[in-house]
Amino acid sequence: MDDKYLPLLSKQNCWWxxxxxxxxxxxxWRAQAPHWMPFNLKELPLEAFSLNIITGPRQAGKTTLIKFAVEKLLKDGVQPKSIFYLRCDEVSDASQLREIIEAFLAHGGSGEVFIFLDEITEVAGWEKTLKGFVDDGDFRKAVVTASGSNAFQLRRGSELFPGRRGSGRDILVLPLSFRQYLEVVDAERAALIPRLAELHPILIAEARKLLAQLPRLQKHLLDYFQCGGFPLAIPSHLKHGYVSEDAKEAYKSWVVGDILKNGKSDAIGREILKVILSKAPTPVSWEGIAQETSIKSPPTVASYVELLERLFVILPLYAINPDTGSREFAKNKKLHLTDPFLWNLCEEWCLQKIERKTDVLAEACLAYHIARHLTAKYRARRLSERVAYWRNGHEVDVVAQSKDGLAGFEMKWSDKKTAFPYKVGPVKNVTYISRSYFNEKNPTVVPLAIFLAML
Incomplete structure (x- = not known):
């Protein structure tokens, strides 16, 4: 190993x-209670040659997943110095990245090697460096796993490797869904809840059986509305009944830091988020947001929203034409934040009260969880790829696009029967999601806590 890199790498690879x-x-991780695995390690390919790409927001568990993969390899008998971890925020440029990897390959032995490159999108031009190693055959006995928090940069970079990733796969590490949250805080109850394989038709008979569990599920859902699924927020909320200031600061630093790293202004980002919070869940235009900020530029607003989507902060829903299934990008957009905790965090940071907050969080959670489900099912390139909304006289909050067609979901945080009229519109198969009201058909109405617990 090149002596000039030895102190840095020895510190990061303590198993050597x-x-x-x-x-x-x-x-x-072990000191935290409760704790959980961010991902099933059995789904991470660890046979050569593989090039794995792990994406997800910061502080969601990507690094923890990598370290557990290292621990598993060691337990399986892999030689410690055949496993290499590099935190790329300490790498100055692509040239240095190449030098470090070359130095490791020269001293990693002649057998299989395992290379973990954490937050690789911090290095400009990383994809060309890795492509060079792949094309030259230097990785033929390697399992390479690269992680990053900027989804589009990672996906765009991975496009340079068509047919060149071996057994590798894309892995998305997100904060806990509501069902995963239940598995952490109420494991016995969660184990009894069936999982939906398809969004439509909903397993009405199974949902009916869960009505006896609804009061407890409701309590868990309201707690989830406070802390969301982020690893630092959940233990704090369970212990104190609120999310600590340290946890809030960690996640605010992520949002602010990544806005700045991408050449944007955190002040303008804050202005835009403030407007989004004030309008949610009403569809908005780039022009409408721009008019309420100091920049007055719709293209600038669009670029910030795109960045915040890349960072897993915002989930945009575009209008859909139900006759063709195509997006109508010129129309107003619904802009949700992803995890519930981010709504609370941005409400404080932006000094913007969210009106009818529970209603807003309920609709956002519904959209986010449906997006997660479809992204995992179809390995979509982004969370927004298979979700949209429809509005023309009346509205369908979330339209899910699957291989079987469109399925609509309308969120009504209400228990009044009159809130759920039976309508026939261009979006077929519409399911109402309620606070606690249940109805089997014409229309089908399922409580949100039950629906999310099954998803």
Missing amino acids: EGRIEDDVHLTA
Whole structure:
């Protein structure tokens, strides 16, 4: 190993000295209560050649997943110095990245090697560096796993490897869904809840059986509205009944820091988020947002929203033409934040009260969870790819696009029967989602806590 890199790499690869138990991420994970695995390790390919791409927001568990993969390899008998981890925010440029990887390959032995490149999107031109190693055959005995928090940059970079990723796959690590949250805080109850394989038709008979569990599920859902699924927020909320200021600051630093790293202004980002919070869940235009900010530029607003989508902060829903299934991009957009905790965080940061907040969070959670489900099912390139909304006289809050066609979901945080009229419109198969009201058909109405618990 090149001596000039040895101090940095020895510190990041403590298992080279046989001390995986001293790893800072695993130590912090085990000290946290409750704790959970961010991803099923069995789904991470670890046979050569593989080029895996892990995406997801910061502080959601990507690094923890990598460190557990290292621990698994060590337990399986892999030689410690055949496993290499690099935190790329300490790498100056693509040239240095190449030098470091070359130095490791020269000293990693002649057998399989395992290379983990964490937050690789911090290095401009990373994709060309990795492509060079792949094309030259240097990775033929390697399992390479690269992670990053900028979804579009990672996906765009991975497009340079068509047919060149071996057994590798794309892995999305997100904050816990409501069902995953239940598995952490109420595991016995969660184990009894069936999982929906398809969004439509909903398993009405199974949903009816869960009505006896609804009061408890409702309580968990309201807690989830406070802390969301982020690893730092959940333990704090369970222990204190609120999310600590340290946890809030960690996630605010992520949002602000990544806005700045991408050449944008955090002040303008804050202005735009403030308007989004004030309008939610009403569809808005880039022009309408721009008029309420200091920049007055619709293209600038669009660029900030695109960045915040890349960072897993915003989930945009575009209008859909139900006759053709195509998006109508010129129409107003519904702009949801993703995880519930982000709504609370941005409400404080932007000094913008969210009106009818529970209604807003309920609709946003519905859209986000349907987007997650479809993204996983179809390996979509972005969360917004298979979700939209429809409005023409009346509205369908979320339109899900699957191989079987369109399915609509209308969120009404209400228990009044009159809130759920039976309508026949261009979006067929519409299911109402309620606070606690249940109805089997004409129309089908399912409580949100039950629907999300089954998803």
